[in-house]
Amino acid sequence: MKIINVRTAIIEGNFPWVLVKVDTDLGISGLGEAYWGAGVAELVHQAKPILLGEDPTNIARLVEIMIRCLSGEGSQAGATVTAISGIEIALWDLLGRVHKMPISTFFGGRFRDRIRIYADCHAGETPDPLDYGRKAREVVAEGFTAIKFDLDTQNPYTLDITDDSHPRRRWFEPFNRIIGSREMAWMVDVVRCVREAVGPDIWVAMDMHWKFNVNDAIKLAQALEPFDLIWLEDPVPPENIEAQRHVTHSTKTPICTGENLYRKHGFRELIEKQAARIIAPDIPKMGGLAEAKKVADHADLYYIPIAPHNVASPIGTVAGAQVCAAMNNFLVMEYHALDVPWWGDMVVGGQPIIDSYIHLNDKPGHGLELNDDVARAHVRPGTSYFGDEP
Secondary structure, three states: OOEEEEEEEEEEOOOEEEEEEEEEOOOOEEEEEEOOOOOHHHHHHHHHHHHOOOOOOOHHHHHHHHHHHOHHHOOOOOHHHHHHHHHHHHHHHHHHHHHOOEHHHHHOOOOOOEEEEEEEEEOOOOOOHHHHHHHHHHHHHOOOOEEEEEOOOOOOOOEEOOOOOOHHHEEOOOOOOOOOHHHHHHHHHHHHHHHHHHOOOOEEEEEOOOOOOHHHHHHHHHHOHHHOOOEEEOOOOOOOHHHHHHHHOOOOOOEEEOOOOOHHHHHHHHHHOOOOOEEOOEHHHHOOHHHHHHHHHHHHOOOOOEOOEOOOOHHHHHHHHHHHOOOOOEOOEEEOOOOOOOOHHHEOOOOOEEOOEEEOOOOOEOOOOEOHHHHHHOEOOOOOEOOOOO
């Protein structure tokens, strides 16, 4: 069996979902997904000549070839690794279809048949903390048992350094990373309202998007300790692992980070210095399924749970769930498409998430087939659907 084509389709959801197909001369294809980003689809096509004529079942070998041959494009991190991730996921799907086995089988089998999902709720309808509580109740009523909110947006006490069309560019003081006293109080009120709205049994996480300094991040994390968060995500910028470690070891609130790291090498220092209590790799971004499993196994040496960041379509989400099933230290995975009503309709059979879980079956590969009518209806204007005319 040989690879004869590599194709892409960019679906416009709440993010551009870069779908990847790898075709073989036996008529069997694999379907993967790469994290969105400028140039990712182009980099997938740049890898195509490297793959043509190769045996698609030699996945580790092909990934290493792509890393070496695309080194000039930056295959240690960034968009090139992301493009390779989408191809790698498609290859695992193809391997599963060839052998009529689910992807999880190739990673040692499953610790669990259902994968817990948390819903990213973003923010309340207004800056009123009570609105955050109302939204939390609504999402829990949909069946989710774990939720996350952004704690760095909509704050009425921040300064606007651009305009209201860019709410994530709002800070109390935009460059020295401090949290003002009123801003701090508002954040605590938001968490209090969310916790009171959903009760003690729902997992609640909060995201800070790397905005704040070490001192203020520690003050906030300590102030949130009474609310039993499952984690506080990315409170400080991601570059300095020592700073991350200092925050993590200064609070009982678990600190989660990792979505900006690539390949197993990118996670090494974070894990070995135990600079986070929870590691959040983005699987279609950081290197793919096998690389995520290596990161999980490394983290397990320190008994650190894995909670993948995820903004993918059903393809990347369920493919990620397959490898999460094979991680003994898996905790929960993100769902980031509450505002995309057709997210589940993209695949045959509809919504893969039922009552906060993806229930895995024994279908080959990741087990999904695209609903071509729905996917094609949302193709990015001016681009093709796996090579068809736009």
